[in-house]
Amino acid sequence: MNEYRNRTALVTGASKGLGTALARDLASRGSHLVLVARSASRLEHLADELRAQYGVQVNPISADLGSDEGVQTVLAATAALPAIDLLVNNAGLGGVGSFVDRPLDEAIAPIAVNVIGLVRLTHAVAGRMANDGRGGIINIGSTGAFQPMPFQNVYSSTKAFVLMFTEALAEELRARGVRVMIASPGPTATEFFADSEVDPAVRSLDSADTVARDILDDFAAGRTASYPGRRSNRPQTWAARILPRTAVTRITGDLARKNGFDV
Template structure:
């Protein structure tokens, strides 16, 4: 996207996996970076490599985004740093256990990281992007948000939230010059699986993270709102979305649908 004037990208979950590859790819495009994650050691190693290889400026913000006190400085940086023109909302987590085996604290942590932190960061930067008439957000969702059949109930619900949020922000912000993209990876080879308690040997075939990000960036350059790198037939998404839109005129009715209205018959 050549219309982004200020060349700095802020990437969350940037110490490894998808976030680290996004940082690498934007550095190769000449963007300075702000890296956000909990693991300072890994971020410092990544930053040193990107400075050496690409000659870009890399700042580090160590933060646990589930902690509001640590989230606040990242929000403030997005509000005030006029150089930042891209937000990559990548940080996320899952748990391998079923819903009934997850504790309330575990569920809350997933929701706080995957949705609350993401929307707060988007909220922090959106007014500035709108004022500038420029800027981009990349929100990492998941195909799980479209498939409750996969069984990852809470994780999938958070990713469905990210998808809906992105679609809503697109409708609201695109006319004001702000581009918003949701990326829906399928199973991708990152450390999130092991951190979430999954047995890597029991998993299906995984997409390599470099291939995932490179495909997502093609969608970014094309200004796609929804990018599903593993979906071969894009018409399947278009059909799905068209079916959803076809229902909208029928939602706002003053009476219940006939199928929900009581049926009376004369009794002889």
């Protein structure tokens, strides 16, 4: 699974942000696409664009991966395909702010999509790949997975799960012909903060196009871990491995307050 041309890639969360960038980059490399997101209109528009520009096959599927019904919709729609060569679990939800001052639903939704939906879809697709003895999976994590993050506690916790789950799954499937990679981008210029009161400076964010390119280049190079974007992203994850966890938590909490995340 080192080549992209004439392979079929399933990309979740494809209607915006990093998902759209990944879909465009994959199409430019000659991949046929299955695009999944909740917004049918955005998906159709993107599918038309990619078909016209790159001449690839694109199958848009509107589904909410936060529910079992949504996952089953995706599986039913892809059952007739010969194979899914690459699964890119990009769909994700997050939020910024005080845990106790926000509605409970805002805490539950990221768990449903980032953890439960990802596990459901991966279990089904990875099972087919393992039986065929080939395929690849890229799970989109975050540099936020490496330490507790006050005021983003649920989001960072779900990404910590994705990190550990992916690393363990990579070892399980290594001997069965399926490659699995965790991608841990830093803050990226997407719509992540669109629904919050936080407006981070653009200069502090990596571009989605750059992050997507780095992720796909790393996977093609055979890596099991990718730190896309600026070179400082990976070193930023080392503090939690060196300093006491309480110190790291207080530091990240102070930074969150400084950036206005304690809304």
